Amino acid sequence: MIMSFFDQFMIPQTLGVPLILIAVAIPPLLILNSSNRLVSNRMSTLQAWAIKTFTKQLMLPISITGHKWTSMLLALTLLLMSLNLLGLLPYTFTPTTQLSMNMALAIPMWLTTVLIGMRNQPTISLGHLLPEGTPTPLIPILIIIETVSLFIRPMALGVRLTANLTAGHLLIQLISTAAFVLMPSMTLTASMAFLVLLLLTGLEIAVAMIQAYVFVLLLSLYLQENV
Template sequence: MTLDLFNQFMTPKFLGISLLLISMVMVPLTGVQHNRLTQNRLTVLQMQLFQHLTKHLMMPLTSRGHKWAAPLLTVLWLLLTLNMLGLMPYTFTPTTHLSLNMALAAPLWICTVLLGLRNQPTTSIAHMLPTGTPLPLTPALVLIETVSNFIRPVALGVRLTANLTAGHLLMTLVAFTTLKLLSLTTTMTTLVYTLLCLLTLLEVAVAMIQAYVFVLLLSLYLQENT
């Protein structure tokens, strides 16, 4: 049973070829717009959502940070689609793999740090030591701030992986329980199935929230370096 629980996180293969890359390539196709005089309802809703998110994410940033609007929205759309992809039958969630999340988090975090060192090196380095720190505590605080800064990309990747993995495991356990109770008692089966439906709605919300939190934290890191 333990193997069955974690088999859902294994990358499926077809003819020996991993489907992880194919699933990621298919994501940009969902956002392609057609050259039409009248846009459909889905495109209009998508554009309004992107405009609202752009205003919300870019408002705290300076004009230099506004150039990051397109990359941040692209990452948000990618994570949102990949997170929701795993909730469909006969699919898997690519963002439950820590390697994928770290491959997104680490380069983006490095870009924000390098941007701060290029545009405002003094201010970026000054974040390592709070104002008014006593001299004996200076080495310890610099070391703590440095470690906490390097932990940021790890926290981004682990947070996304842990939340999605825990939700999928819980859904699998409840689904197995529903199937076992199906031949025993109707009342308990109905209650557990209701719990499974509510848990599915919660997992949909978690998939959207985690994608938004990932991009929001990136925008906060960007705010410190612009």
């Protein structure tokens, strides 16, 4: 039987139920909840410190009116990071390799930042479409270019996340397949391929966390322009 390397990106089903629904529901269960104890444990303390540090770094450049987005951006970061990391486990599925899901996250969030800017400061938001000091003959062309770049932003968010995770998963499958096939005949080459596989897996873990942070960081930059 001939299998395609891209079969791993198909949504598996069990009894007619897409497993992507279960994959999306698992990460919120992994987040620790605050307890009523006077002294918290090490995991809760570490989680609180990480959340505080991340929130401070992310929301510091944004004005006070944009701080109400803190909980939403933090929840989105934890969701993406959990989905990306869980997808690296054996016999699992990564929902964030699906462009449809990433676009479903990117478009509403981007559109909300644009609508907030249009409501709170319409003059400044429309002024972003035309840089100050532009020569008169270039005004129509620059307005078209800036408008296109504005509408490309959600596409860039979704495609960046999908492409990075898809490329990493494909490389891992290619190298692991090569190591498995070469093991009986070329043991030394297979061992080197396995070593490269271990290094690539560590790199992919870093990419999974970095891409979740980059996704939310770009959203915060879009929000900063509109509040």
